[in-house]
Amino acid sequence: MNGGLSLSDKGTNKDKIRESGLTYDDYASIDDGNRYELAGGQLELMSPAPTLTHQMVSSEMYETIVQNCKKDYIILYAPVDVILSETEVRQPDIVLVHRERMQILSNRGIEGAPDLIIEILSPSTLKRDKIDKLKTYADYQVPEYWIVEPETGVLEQYIQIDERLELVNIFHGNEPVSSSNITCISFTMAEIMENIPDLKDRS
Incomplete structure (x- = not known):
């Protein structure tokens, strides 16, 4: 270079x-x-380092998913390279790869489509996560994609349908988050958000 x-x-x-x-x-x-x-x-x-709220939501989700899914999945958090092709490399916040698909793991990163990709939104990544990455992950046959809004605790669930990632559910509050693809998933966004303090920006 x-x-x-x-x-x-x-x-x-x-x-x-x-x-x-x-x-x-x-x-x-x-x-x-x-x-x-x-x-x-x-x-x-x-963008520069995410907000502390972003990082705490990411950490809570990671730890919760590990508790329920570690037996069946390799669960990784950023920074980790998801190498979808030699010209397409992404760094999601959290990724899950089933242990039966460990052949896509290498020292370089995850070389192929993970079973689940989770992105925690930041103001600077809003369009990238909800438009650009949604299309990219659909094109590379990622079967499931979650977009989480860390301030409101809303989780949008997208599933691969007819070569597109379609919004199939929105989880909030005490509604149990579930996935037909990843049956070990078991939590609510209320459980995630109750451990996130209300932080204010300092002037």
């Missing part, structure tokens, strides 16, 4: 890197202190 990467100043794509046509090897060779994803051969600079 020879230090040739520079932020694009075109349009509103401030998080896009000018170079395109890159592969996993290019992506893996970057060591500049930043975190990136590789989308269609183009690097996307990830």
